[in-house]
Amino acid sequence: MDFNVINEYIPLYKNALLLTLKIGWQGILVSLFIGLIGSAILYFRIKILKTFIGIYIEIFRNTPLLVQLFFIYFALPKIGIVLSAEVCGTLGLGLLGGAYMIETIRSGLESIPVIQRESAASLGLNEMQSLWHVILPQAISVSVPGLLANVIFLLKETSVFSTISLMDLMFTAKDLIGMYAKTIEALFLLVVFYLIMLLPISILGTILERRMRYGQFGD
Amino acid sequence: MKRKFLRRVVSGLLVLSVVAAAFTGCGSASASENSSKDSDSASYRTLDEIKESGTINIGVFSDKSPFGYVDENGDYAGYDVYLAEQIGKDLGVKINYVSTEAANRIEYLQTGKVDIILANFTVTEERAQEVDFANPYMNVALGVVSPENAVVTSLDDLKDDDEVIVISGTTAETYLTKNYPNIKLQKYDAYAEAKTAFENGNGVAWANDNTEVIAFANENPGYKVGIASLGEQDTIAPAVTKGNETLLKWLNEELETLGSQQFFHKDYEETLLDTYGADYEETLVVEGTK
Structure with missing residues (x-):
């Protein structure tokens, strides 16, 4: 391995990491937002919206992100909707993640025994209050492992962004290999930078999970 | 709880070091391979091995009309493929076409996934260090295409925000990166994607092999x-x-023979005439020169 080459490449990978993180987190925020709204709709069983959410989940969970990005980036401009590559990336990731987040949060909500809801009602809390003060705190702590798995999954999915000309980590590596053919160096940095991005999240996740479970069960 | 956290950190570090070790391992292995480059390296097949197996793997483009593409019947066709067919015939083996992208042509050779790359591969110094080129069969330069209502005639006229579309791993990308480091490049994986993006109005211009941009504008x-x-x-x-001398020697002889038969003029007339007309024939075709 040629360490001069590695030194030369590091700034490029750093930029790619920042871009990946930026779009990754934007996408994750969008997906969490969709997740909360969507699971609330499913929880309250709001009639027509419930069907919509169901269709949305099935569409986005059963098509690859690559296909969704292709559609948003290459097909929408044909009908006059032109979005920048970054917005497309965020949107694609957010919509895909949203479908997973809804299911994860919903499973958390459903894991809370009905008696909690009934008890809350008997204490005079209305539906919204019981969701906010009683059900949600417990449900979130159940959902945390799933949510974190989703976050890591979404950050890894950014590797298909090359299709829409975003210089993410994967594309940077491929591009450098194409130009200078230093395969080992480029791939080594790729693995290292993915680990730099994801290991802290994974570790943070363990801590967070502990904290959240403390809220529910104590240590 | 503290302990668990520590364990997690330690295991994380372990993963990192294992990966690092694996890669430095790879690195030194290939270095020693380079120093003693003999026929025992398994990354290529010699001429005899190819003949014996009865199939040759040729890497071609599947989306770059009219050089290498898949026609309406699902068969590979184009200027490069025309040559590939002839090579298969003269070797007396079946051809297994492997679809490649610009950026992975070198890797496919280095890892032995294909025996020959015939994917409109431009000869450059950097590439010649990684693979062995046979004699040329075509000329090419770079060209830049842009929308008619805002034609780019000089790269010096571009504004700071203007982005030029290139395909990752092409000579256009390397050339612009080296000679115009200030121009913002919008990079795509494959021809089809760059083409669609350009048609959608992304980027002020598209830089690529001139054969490709002339065909696009036509x-x-x-x-x-x-x-x-x-x-x-x-x-x-x-x-x-790199190092596959028997195959290289055979290819050069083959190209010489084909050149003396004016094979590539015939190839041009069969595959490129519709796109470029007769005007470019002498500019593009190379017949068996060193």
Whole structure:
């Protein structure tokens, strides 16, 4: 391995990491937002919206992100909707993640025994209050492992962004290999930078999970 | 709880070091391979091995009409494929076409996934260090195409925000990166994606091999080749894995023979005439020169 080459490449990978993180987190925020709204709709069983959410989940969970990005980036401009590559990336990731987040949060909500809801009602809390003060705190702590798995999954999915000309980590590596053919160096940095991005999240996740479970069960 | 956290950190570090070790392992292995490059390295097949197996793996483009593409019947066709067919015939083996992208042509050779790359591969110094090129069979330079209503005639006229579309791993990308480091490049993986993006109005211009941009402008009204020849005139040649001398020698002899039969003029007339007309025939075709 040629360490001069590695030194030369590091700034490029750093930029790619920042871009990946930026779009990754934007996408994750969008997906969490969709997740909360969507699971609330499913929880309250709001009639027509419930069907919509169901269709949305099935569409986005059963098509690859690559296909969704292709559609948003290459097909929408044909009908006059032109979005920048970054917005497309965020949107694609957010919509895909949203479908997973809804299911994860919903499973958390459903894991809370009905008696909690009934008890809350008997204490005079209305539906919204019981969701906010009683059900949600417990449900979130159940959902945390799933949510974190989703976050890591979404950050890894950014590797298909090359299709829409975003210089993410994967594309940077491929591009450098194409130009200078230093395969080992480029791939080594790729693995290292993915680990730099994801290991802290994974570790943070363990801590967070502990904290959240403390809220529910104590240590 | 503290303990668990520590364990987690330690295991994380372990993963990192294992990966690092694996890669440095790879690195030193290939270094020693380089120093004693003999026939025992398994990354390529010699001429005899190919003949014996009865099939040759040839890497071609599947989306770059009219050089290498899949026609309406699902068969590979184009200028490069025409040559590939002839090679298969003269070797007396079946051809297994492997679809490649610009960026992975070198890797496919280095890892032995293909025996020959015939994917409009432009000869450059950097690439010649990684693979062995046979004699050229075509000429090429770079060109820049842009929409008719805002033709780019010089790269110096571009504004700071203007982005130029290139395909990752092409000579256009390397040339612009080296000579115009200030121009923002919008990079795509494959021809089809770059083409669609350009049609959608991304980027002010598209830089690529001039053969490609001329063909694009001919086929798509509303676009004009503002810069028909950028940089130096290059050649396109078949490439084999570095060190595969038997195959290289055979290829060179083959290209010589074909050249003496004016094979590539026939190839041009069969595959490129519709796109480029007769005007470019003498500019593009190379017959059996060293």
